[in-house]
Amino acid sequence: MIETITKTNQKVLLLNPPGTKPYLRDYFCNNISKSKYLHYPVDLLLLTGTLKENGFEVSFLDALLKGYSQENTLEKIKQINPDYIVILVGTISWHEDKEFLEKLKTQNPNVKIIGTGDIFLDSGKESIEKNAFFDGCILDFSDNTILKLIDRLSRQGTRDKGQLAIDNCIYRDNGSGPIVGEIKRLKGEFSIPTPIHDLFPLKEYRYAFSRNFPTAHILTDFGCAFNCNFCPIRIDNLGFKVRPVEDIIKELKYLKSIGIKELYFRDQTFGANKKRAIELCERIIEEDLQFTWFCFSRVDVINEELLDAMKKAGCHTIIFGIESANDKTLTDVQKRISSEKIKHAFRLCKKRDIRRAATFIIGLPGETEENIMNTVNFAIEIDCSFASFNIAEIRPGTNWSKNPDKIKFLPRNELEQIRNKVIKKFYLRPGYVFDRIKEIRTFHDMQVLLEEGLGIVANLVKS
Numbered sequence: 026m027i028e029t030i031t032k033t034n035q036k037v038l039l040l041n042p043p044g045t046k047p048y049l050r051d052y053f054c055n056n057i058s059k060s061k062y063l064h065y066p067v068d069l070l071l072l073t074g075t076l077k078e079n080g081f082e083v084s085f086l087d088a089l090l091k092g093y094s095q096e097n098t099l100e101k102i103k104q105i106n107p108d109y110i111v112i113l114v115g116t117i118s119w120h121e122d123k124e125f126l127e128k129l130k131t132q133n134p135n136v137k138i139i140g141t142g143d144i145f146l147d148s149g150k151e152s153i154e155k156n157a158f159f160d161g162c163i164l165d166f167s168d169n170t171i172l173k174l175i176d177r178l179s180r181q182g183t184r185d186k187g188q189l190a191i192d193n194c195i196y197r198d199n200g201s202g203p204i205v206g207e208i209k210r211l212k213g214e215f216s217i218p219t220p221i222h223d224l225f226p227l228k229e230y231r232y233a234f235s236r237n238f239p240t241a242h243i244l245t246d247f248g249c250a251f252n253c254n255f256c257p258i259r260i261d262n263l264g265f266k267v268r269p270v271e272d273i274i275k276e277l278k279y280l281k282s283i284g285i286k287e288l289y290f291r292d293q294t295f296g297a298n299k300k301r302a303i304e305l306c307e308r309i310i311e312e313d314l315q316f317t318w319f320c321f322s323r324v325d326v327i328n329e330e331l332l333d334a335m336k337k338a339g340c341h342t343i344i345f346g347i348e349s350a351n352d353k354t355l356t357d358v359q360k361r362i363s364s365e366k367i368k369h370a371f372r373l374c375k376k377r378d379i380r381r382a383a384t385f386i387i388g389l390p391g392e393t394e395e396n397i398m399n400t401v402n403f404a405i406e407i408d409c410s411f412a413s414f415n416i417a418e419i420r421p422g423t424n425w426s427k428n429p430d431k432i433k434f435l436p437r438n439e440l441e442q443i444r445n446k447v448i449k450k451f452y453l454r455p456g457y458v459f460d461r462i463k464e465i466r467t468f469h470d471m472q473v474l475l476e477e478g479l480g481i482v483a484n485l486v487k488s
């Protein structure tokens with residue numbers, strides 16, 4: 026808790042703004058959900074405990090999930106009447122976010138608007154400078170930057186000279202130009218007050234791989250221990266820090282108490298610290314928490330011991346970032362894995378009946394259509410339970426975004442056509458559909474499979 030905050034029951038609204046597409050724009054990463062799966066934003070979730078513990082009245086509005094128009098959302102905000110709004114924005118939805126923010130500031134000139142999201146990673150100063158509706162932005166949602174910023178915004182014009190900048194934050198002081206803090210990423214362990222999951226409409230969210238309902242997601246670390254050069258979450262950008270196992274167990278017990286059955290570990294690589302991951306699995310078993318869960322990991326991180334512990338603790342699906350089957354491409358993008366390692370990891374998972382989902386990037390620099398078709402053949406060969414094929418692009422906060430002119434892809438329209446071929450080849454196989462049907466254990470499994478199938482067909486028809 027920081028001392029400087031005056032507890033005056035000020036209202037903070039955490040806002041996922043409206044949009045015309047199912048945007049997933051949290052954790053500095055942007056996507057459009059392919060099968061209309063939406064989850065509550067982890068950036069905003071992590072702020073809840075910190076704000077509440079420091080005396081703020083916190084509310085959350087997911088205008089995107091509710092399908093509210095910009096006008097409906099403005100009306101709801103008027104009813105809530107907040108002092109501060111923390112709004113999630115993204116490059117993918119910026120054209121809509123900007124239009125909404127302009128209306129929001131016009132309607133609420135006295136409300137302080139704080140942004141979070143990927144647009145601030147490379148060009149935070151410019152984003153604040155060019156967009157007068159922002160009073161500031163935070164570049165880390167896992168620490169108490171938000172408290173320091175609110176404190177500063179509440180005492181505008183009375184600041185102490187020489188103490189202007191706040192680490193991991195950019196803001197204006199009484200309409201001044203942007204005051205830019207240093208980016209300081211903590212290493213080692215970090216603790217946060219338990220996030221308040223039941224502030225979110227948990228039963229209204231849907232997750233691609235969940236096998237039980239309702240699902241909650243949880244973050245046990247922040248950033249990533251690796252440095253793939255297409256990724257904004259890489260260690261050189263966000264750093265890497267972990268939460269103590271006992272803090273996580275406390276959060277899991279609370280999730281159990283509010284009826285959560287399934288978990289999605291949002292860590293970029295579950296098991297990046299193997300010893301800690303095994304300890305966490307053992308504590309989940311010891312406490313008899315009985316969740317089912319899925320997570321992201323890397324093929325070079327998992328081994329037999331870790332997989333056994335994960336399986337016993339309830340893990341049913343692991344999502345691996347594979348990106349390409351081409352070893353040269355994997356080296357070029359600093360993924361530091363190989364096709365052999367991928368095959369080995371998939372065999373280990375299959376042996377334990379753990380489903381294997383893989384994410385691929387279509388058209389990484391230097392890749393031809395032939396390379397891409399090799400990748401989909403590889404996805405079939407290693408027997409992915411699910412595969413997601415995303416088109417390569419330069420995102421803020423990546424190594425590529427520093428020198429975008431040097432990064433060359435095939436033309437976007439060509440990649441879109443190749444992607445459609447890839448999806449048809451992977452998903453429209455009788456063997457694939459049969460394997461998925463065989464895996465159905467619950468009504469929820471059936472619902473998810475159906476929604477996913479419809480999503481894929483709808484996207485193919487649209488394209």
Ligand code: SF4
Nearest residue numbers: 249251253256259293
């Ligand atoms: S391992 Fe995943 S999250 Fe980490 S830098 Fe690579 S792509 Fe990004």
